Amino acid sequence: MPSAPRTLLDKIWDDHVVCTPPGELPLLYIDRHLVHEVTSPQAFEGLRLAGRRLRRPEATFATPDHNVPTTDRRLPIADPISKQQIDTLRANCREFGVRLFDLDDVDQGIVHVIGPELGITQPGMTIVCGDSHTATHGALAALAFGIGTSEVEHVLATQTLRQAKPKSLEVRVEGSLPAGVTAKDIVLYLIGRLSTEGGVGHVIEYTGECIRSLGMEQRMTVCNMSIEAGARAGMIAPDAVTFDYLRGRDHAPKDYDAAVARWEKLPSDPGAVYDRVEIFRAADVVPQVTWGTNPAQVTGIDAAVPDPTAFADPNDRSSAARALDYMGLAGGTRIVDIPLDRVFIGSCTNSRIEDLRAAASVLRGYRVAPSVRAMVVPGSGRVKRQAEQEGLDRVFREAGFDWREAGCSMCLGMNPDTLAPQERCASTSNRNFEGRQGKGGRTHLVSPAMAAAAAVTGHFVDVREWHYK
Amino acid sequence: MQSFTTHTGIVAAIDRANVDTDQIIPKQFLKRIERTGFGQFLFFDWRFLPDGSPNPDFELNQPPAAGASILLARRNFGCGSSREHAPWALADYGFRAVVAPTFADIFFNNCVQNGIVPIRLDESDVDELFRRFNAAAAEGGQYHLHVDLKACTVSDDAGFQRSFAVDPFRRQCLLEGLDDIALTMRHTDEIAAWETAHGLPAAAH
Numbered sequence: 001m002p003s004a005p006r007t008l009l010d011k012i013w014d015d016h017v018v019c020t021p022p023g024e025l026p027l028l029y030i031d032r033h034l035v036h037e038v039t040s041p042q043a044f045e046g047l048r049l050a051g052r053r054l055r056r057p058e059a060t061f062a063t064p065d066h067n068v069p070t071t072d073r074r075l076p077i078a079d080p081i082s083k084q085q086i087d088t089l090r091a092n093c094r095e096f097g098v099r100l101f102d103l104d105d106v107d108q109g110i111v112h113v114i115g116p117e118l119g120i121t122q123p124g125m126t127i128v129c130g131d132s133h134t135a136t137h138g139a140l141a142a143l144a145f146g147i148g149t150s151e152v153e154h155v156l157a158t159q160t161l162r163q164a165k166p167k168s169l170e171v172r173v174e175g176s177l178p179a180g181v182t183a184k185d186i187v188l189y190l191i192g193r194l195s196t197e198g199g200v201g202h203v204i205e206y207t208g209e210c211i212r213s214l215g216m217e218q219r220m221t222v223c224n225m226s227i228e229a230g231a232r233a234g235m236i237a238p239d240a241v242t243f244d245y246l247r248g249r250d251h252a253p254k255d256y257d258a259a260v261a262r263w264e265k266l267p268s269d270p271g272a273v274y275d276r277v278e279i280f281r282a283a284d285v286v287p288q289v290t291w292g293t294n295p296a297q298v299t300g301i302d303a304a305v306p307d308p309t310a311f312a313d314p315n316d317r318s319s320a321a322r323a324l325d326y327m328g329l330a331g332g333t334r335i336v337d338i339p340l341d342r343v344f345i346g347s348c349t350n351s352r353i354e355d356l357r358a359a360a361s362v363l364r365g366y367r368v369a370p371s372v373r374a375m376v377v378p379g380s381g382r383v384k385r386q387a388e389q390e391g392l393d394r395v396f397r398e399a400g401f402d403w404r405e406a407g408c409s410m411c412l413g414m415n416p417d418t419l420a421p422q423e424r425c426a427s428t429s430n431r432n433f434e435g436r437q438g439k440g441g442r443t444h445l446v447s448p449a450m451a452a453a454a455a456v457t458g459h460f461v462d463v464r465e466w467h468y469k
Numbered sequence: 470m471q472s473f474t475t476h477t478g479i480v481a482a483i484d485r486a487n488v489d490t491d492q493i494i495p496k497q498f499l500k501r502i503e504r505t506g507f508g509q510f511l512f513f514d515w516r517f518l519p520d521g522s523p524n525p526d527f528e529l530n531q532p533p534a535a536g537a538s539i540l541l542a543r544r545n546f547g548c549g550s551s552r553e554h555a556p557w558a559l560a561d562y563g564f565r566a567v568v569a570p571t572f573a574d575i576f577f578n579n580c581v582q583n584g585i586v587p588i589r590l591d592e593s594d595v596d597e598l599f600r601r602f603n604a605a606a607a608e609g610g611q612y613h614l615h616v617d618l619k620a621c622t623v624s625d626d627a628g629f630q631r632s633f634a635v636d637p638f639r640r641q642c643l644l645e646g647l648d649d650i651a652l653t654m655r656h657t658d659e660i661a662a663w664e665t666a667h668g669l670p671a672a673a674h
Contacts, residue, residue, distance in 0.1 A: 018656065018659050018660050018663045019656055019659040021655075021656065023637060023638060023641070024638045024652070025636065025638045025639075027653060027656060027659070027660070029660070029663050029664075029667075038499050038500075038552075039551065039552065039553065041502035042502065042503065042504045042553075045502070045503075045504075050648075050650070052650070052674075053673065053674035054673065054674060055660075055672045055673065055674050056664075056669075056672050056673060057673055058673075066499075067499075067500060079500075081500040081501070082500055084500075084502065085500050085501075085502055088502050097673075130551060130553075131550075131551055132549065132550050132551040132575060146551040146575055147551060147575065147578075148551055148552075148553035148556075148575060148578060148579035148582060149504075149553040149579075150553060150579065150582035150583070151578065151582070153650065154649065154650050154653065157650050157653075157654070158650060158653045158654060158657075158660065159660065159664075159672070160653060160660055162638070162649060162653065164636065166574075196487055196545055196548055197487075197544065197545040197548065197571055197573070200545070200571060200572075200573065200574055201574060227549075230545065230548065230573060230574070232574050232575060294487050294489070294548075315486040315543060315544065316486075318485065318486075319485065319486055319487060322485065412491075412496050412550075413496060414496045414497070414499060414500065431489075431491070431549060431550075433489045433491045433492070433549060434491070434492060434514070435491060435492070435495055435514050436491055436496075439495070439514055
């Protein structure tokens with residue numbers, strides 16, 4: 001008898017359940033575990049105290065990214081507490097036999113950039129990391145999600161996690177992507193409609209013509225921000241784009257054709273049933289700019305900051321009022337009239353080579369406005385090298401941008417790259433929470449092209465009308 | 470892990486939705502490599518003024534919240550970053566339970582791993598608890614709740630009582646303070662069998 005049609009999530013889930021002991025949660029096997037310096041030291045210490053080792057060190061890959069300087073790497077790390085955290089990661093990797101991509105390695109970078117880039121991330125895998133943006137890897141049809149430090153310790157010791165099966169949510173984006181609109185605009189638009197908790201308890205599968213038409217790196221941008229809609233994971237079925245992207249990468253399977261034959265069986269079966277379906281039209285999406293302090297507080301470049309009294313829900317109304325107070329904005333202000341002090345291009349959302357190409361093409365022949373300080377932080381050593389080979393670093397520098405070393409940088413401001421109080425920033429990162437980029441700092445989330453255009457004009461501008469030189 | 474059976478405590482209330490983990494524990498405190506001592510940094514940017522003195526406008530600094538061990542909050546509490554430093558800070562400050570209409574998934578799991586009970590109630594019940602909290606505060610008093618994890622109920626001494634749902638396995642772990650790595654290691658044979666069936670070489674440990 002043929003089995004019932006299954007979703008992509010069902011197939012990966014079923015393949016990875018080790019057992020479901022009576023009265024307990026299922027044990028899910030974890031294929032790849034990515035580790036960074038901020039959420040791992042307490043997990044390694046826990047192993048040490050209990051006398052435990054790593055079950056499968058070769059499934060674990062580590063890199064420092066959250067708390068690393070993006071200036072000259074030959075200089076010592078100035079902050080002694082940051083240095084201790086990075087030294088601790090080095091010592092733990094040595095002691096427990098974990099492969100580390102250290103600061104002097106061209107393979108160092110943001111965990112969610114280097115995983116796909118090195119071919120560590122593959123379709124059909126389960127992947128975890130002590131970071132909520134692990135959803136990124138779902139762009140390659142992996143079930144990938146963020147976990148806490150106790151769970152990091154559990155995976156290190158057992159290569160499994162206790163998990164209840166999440167529900168499935170199909171987010172279908174129909175139609176083709178309008179000119180001048182990017183993956184970042186799509187995902188910000190979706191979060192605005194789904195709300196910051198619309199995906200709680202679910203894994204999103206992004207489907208539809210618009211999603212299929214995206215390149216691999218744009219798909220990563222979409223999946224990356226699933227967590228901002230509350231979903232721990234977002235995924236996209238594998239296809240020729242996926243297989244072409246992974247071919248020849250360092251950690252890709254040796255017998256690649258056999259792997260592709262396996263991966264081709266992963267897409268959701270015709271007739272597979274999702275727990276929930278939400279349908280959107282790509283034609284409705286214009287370049288997006290957030291105006292508030294969560295990523296769902298977002299609107300189009302052609303719109304204005306909303307008036308808090310316009311919200312029907314009392315929670316939404318008080319959130320909007322509080323957000324506008326923090327952001328120093330008045331309801332009714334046109335988005336294009338918001339002036340900027342800083343521009344940040346980087347983060348696990350938008351620091352890959354396609355992102356840098358998109359920003360550089362806007363900047364070519366232009367200068368950053370005198371009132372703006374701008375920086376680019378490539379997602380990895382390899383992205384930086386590639387950009388330099390293409391001459392993108394010159395475009396950025398000639399426009400007046402700082403050109404930095406790879407890391408998370410001003411996405412979360414753990415390192416010295418931060419906003420000062422009240423500084424207003426156009427940022428390609430993923431969170432506009434209060435204080436995220438520096439205490440009192442004001443973050444507006446946008447695409448790389450929108451950030452680059454705003455850097456030139458000193459305020460937001462509709463990149464669909466940009467005069468490319 | 471600290472076990473949890475029943476707890477009666479003073480309630481602190483934070484009346485805003487979407488409180489993210491960046492607010493619960495700001496990034497400047499994530500550089501520490503210990504699990505302990507984060508309570509002093511809980512809600513730091515909201516709790517303290519730039520000169521380091523307590524912000525009198527912040528709920529935790531107001532008299533009704535003095536000595537609180539149960540946090541009442543709005544929907545999507547704990548959204549954003551996966552940082553377990555957030556429940557470490559809540560636990561170290563003295564919180565044993567958080568009551569809200571909804572929680573972010575990763576934060577929810579992280580609480581359970583640290584002996585904090587996240588309690589989901591209907592939005593209307595949370596509204597009622599805020600009313601009761603505000604009524605007590607208006608009279609200069611404090612509001613108490615009683616959490617019984619065996620019975621899965623939350624109640625006060627003025628007639629409020631609701632049941633809440635919690636996964637039976639997680640509940641058992643909390644009641645007994647179990648080390649879930651040790652529990653999983655009872656299934657090492659099954660894990661090894663899965664690895665063999667999937668063509669992996671024998672595990673190192």
